[in-house]
Amino acid sequence: MSSPGIENANQPDCAQVACESERRLFRMVIPKYPAFNVYSHIAKKTTALGPICVATSVSKMTGWDVEVIDENNYRFPGPLDEEGMPDHATLQEMRRADIVGFYGGLSCTIPRLIKVASFYKKVGAFTIGGGHHLEAMPEEALRGGLDVIVNGEGEIAISEIIKAWRSGSGMEKVTGIAYLKNDSVVSTEARAPMEEFEHLPLPDFGLLRFSRVKVFPISRIRGCGMNCEFCSVKGRARCARPERLIAQISYLVETHGAREFFIVDDQFAQDRDETVRFCGKLQEYEEQMGLRLFITVQIRLDCARDEELLKAMRGCGIGGLAVGIESPIDEELRAMGKHLKAAEMVELARTYNRHGFLVHGMFIFGYPMRPGMEFSMSAKERIKHFRKFFRKARLDTVQVMLPVPLPGTALRSRLEKDTRVLPESEIGWEYYDGNFPIIVPDPPLTPESIQKSILSLMRGFYRFRRIFGVTLHTLRFPLAMLPLVNLRVRWLKWYRHWRNEVIGSVGYFIIRRWRKVFKEGSFSEKLKRSYAKSEK
Numbered sequence: 001m002s003s004p005g006i007e008n009a010n011q012p013d014c015a016q017v018a019c020e021s022e023r024r025l026f027r028m029v030i031p032k033y034p035a036f037n038v039y040s041h042i043a044k045k046t047t048a049l050g051p052i053c054v055a056t057s058v059s060k061m062t063g064w065d066v067e068v069i070d071e072n073n074y075r076f077p078g079p080l081d082e083e084g085m086p087d088h089a090t091l092q093e094m095r096r097a098d099i100v101g102f103y104g105g106l107s108c109t110i111p112r113l114i115k116v117a118s119f120y121k122k123v124g125a126f127t128i129g130g131g132h133h134l135e136a137m138p139e140e141a142l143r144g145g146l147d148v149i150v151n152g153e154g155e156i157a158i159s160e161i162i163k164a165w166r167s168g169s170g171m172e173k174v175t176g177i178a179y180l181k182n183d184s185v186v187s188t189e190a191r192a193p194m195e196e197f198e199h200l201p202l203p204d205f206g207l208l209r210f211s212r213v214k215v216f217p218i219s220r221i222r223g224c225g226m227n228c229e230f231c232s233v234k235g236r237a238r239c240a241r242p243e244r245l246i247a248q249i250s251y252l253v254e255t256h257g258a259r260e261f262f263i264v265d266d267q268f269a270q271d272r273d274e275t276v277r278f279c280g281k282l283q284e285y286e287e288q289m290g291l292r293l294f295i296t297v298q299i300r301l302d303c304a305r306d307e308e309l310l311k312a313m314r315g316c317g318i319g320g321l322a323v324g325i326e327s328p329i330d331e332e333l334r335a336m337g338k339h340l341k342a343a344e345m346v347e348l349a350r351t352y353n354r355h356g357f358l359v360h361g362m363f364i365f366g367y368p369m370r371p372g373m374e375f376s377m378s379a380k381e382r383i384k385h386f387r388k389f390f391r392k393a394r395l396d397t398v399q400v401m402l403p404v405p406l407p408g409t410a411l412r413s414r415l416e417k418d419t420r421v422l423p424e425s426e427i428g429w430e431y432y433d434g435n436f437p438i439i440v441p442d443p444p445l446t447p448e449s450i451q452k453s454i455l456s457l458m459r460g461f462y463r464f465r466r467i468f469g470v471t472l473h474t475l476r477f478p479l480a481m482l483p484l485v486n487l488r489v490r491w492l493k494w495y496r497h498w499r500n501e502v503i504g505s506v507g508y509f510i511i512r513r514w515r516k517v518f519k520e521g522s523f524s525e526k527l528k529r530s531y532a533k534s535e536k
């Protein structure tokens with residue numbers, strides 16, 4: 001079968017007509033992260049929700065079998081190539097996929113996506129991509145191996161594309177997609193974001209092949225109305241009913257033995273009253289089933305002021321909070337479009353801590369000021385601010401990243417205008433994971449100094465000597481439980497210290513390995529070259 005690029009895909013070829021009665025295969029690929037980093041560990045235990053939702057939609061279509069290959073959570077006996085990567089040639093030999101979908105949500109995975117997509121295109125599969133990066137930058141991937149890119153949510157669009165491909169009726173009538181025609185990118189009329197979710201099937205994690213999921217990603221709310229300058233999530237929040245999230249959880253608990261969940265919604269409590277209702281319903285379910293779940297959510301700091309919400313969250317097993325604190329420096333917060341002040345943030349983080357939540361603070365180091373904002377601070381001084389904040393806010397774990405000019409964001413447009421984004425010819429998409437300097441920072445900072453600073457902050461937090469803390473806390477366990485009253489409170493208090501020391505020491509090894517991989521790589525050379533170019 002010849003490769004059905006968008007133009008010849010419109011006419012079904014002979015093989016397509018002859019095998020009309022055969023079942024066909026749709027394979028979804030979640031491309032591998034390029035570098036070892038702090039996410040590598042979690043990626044092995046979870047998966048990406050968006051492509052699972054899209055694959056689930058295809059699985060409900062007549063005549064289609066579906067499988068998902070998550071390259072970040074890919075295990076024995078999945079075939080590997082000589083580089084140790086998932087071997088798509090063998091997968092294709094085992095069973096030929098007619099259509100291959102690609103998750104293009106993360107810029108850092110785009111080079112791998114293009115490599116795998118061009119392979120599939122060469123062997124005659126029809127290739128479709130979706131996700132934040134591809135929406136913002138469709139052309140490179142369309143020229144590199146994708147036939148069609150979906151803008152926005154894919155659950156409905158995918159079935160329309162597949163039907164159009166099968167019937168040969170052409171893609172022009174499918175809304176919200178982009179493809180190449182006469183060597184130019186054509187975008188069809190935009191598709192409105194979904195408002196109603198009840199008709200969508202529940203995401204089917206059983207479609208994953210060669211993966212084992214421990215932390216299940218689930219979702220109720222899409223979009224975020226906050227509009228932070230550096231973020232690619234746009235559009236107001238659209239919410240499903242709490243019952244839908246309960247249905248996802250109960251299904252996974254009862255069929256997959258799931259106990260750990262990550263609610264991927266950008267702000268868990270956006271739809272505040274319904275969120276409280278969700279917590280109540282979940283607590284009820286857990287009591288009926290006699291089990292306790294562990295749930296992590298992403299939440300804003302100022303929700304810590306809402307006592308009723310916090311109580312409801314604790315009641316249903318929400319234990320982990322990922323909080324975008326971003327910076328302990330007021331001027332930087334203003335530049336990002338954040339409305340809180342650093343001093344307030346310390347208090348709010350401590351409130352979460354007091355209520356027994358494990359708080360993971362996410363920060364950006366060296367955020368570039370907006371025009372007209374006069375502010376200058378050395379890297380050393382900034383590090384001091386960060387360290388003081390970590391200590392005062394009593395954060396359980398932290399992640400300090402560099403500013404990333406993500407495609408489609410206002411930050412990227414602003415920095416591009418000032419030619420402060422390091423050229424892609426040197427610093428490619430694979431470096432867009434927050435660990436590498438991609439921009440020319442504000443003076444007196446330099447790309448090297450900001451990178452050294454995040455390493456220093458992470459190494460200061462995740463230290464080797466925390467291994468001794470693990471031993472100490474393990475030995476202290478019997479003592480911590482005495483006297484034998486309030487056992488749950490005592491256990492939780494002990495567990496928090498013990499768990500933080502375990503993560504602290506595991507983190508040390510992860511950062512050490514990241515540094516080693518980094519030193520062996522060629523980034524420093526590329527950085528010098530591209531920085532020199534941008535200074536000219």
Ligand code: B12
Nearest residue numbers: 033039048049050101102106107130131153154232433434
């Ligand atoms: C959960 C999450 C994570 C998880 C899991 C990531 C994953 N998906 O594999 C973790 C914590 C590991 C993570 C890490 C990172 N993340 Co993250 N993450 C998210 C988050 C909050 C939710 C993703 C999600 O599940 N959404 C819900 C689903 C339903 O929506 P969706 O993924 O967009 O999918 C829909 C459409 O895009 C489309 N679609 C998607 N794929 C396909 C495929 C086909 C074929 C079709 C037709 C359609 C289609 O249909 C889907 C269903 O409607 C998003 C923000 C967001 N709201 O999307 C950020 C986001 C994806 N992350 C982002 C980033 C930058 C990162 C990090 C680099 C860290 C950082 N600096 O923040 C790291 C990278 C990891 C690494 N190893 O380097 C950016 C990506 C932007 C970009 N251009 O790269 C986002 C958009 C947030 C932002 N700041 O803008 N992340």
Ligand code: SF4
Nearest residue numbers: 224226227228231266
């Ligand atoms: S950073 Fe978080 S709060 Fe800000 S727009 Fe993105 S998802 Fe919303």
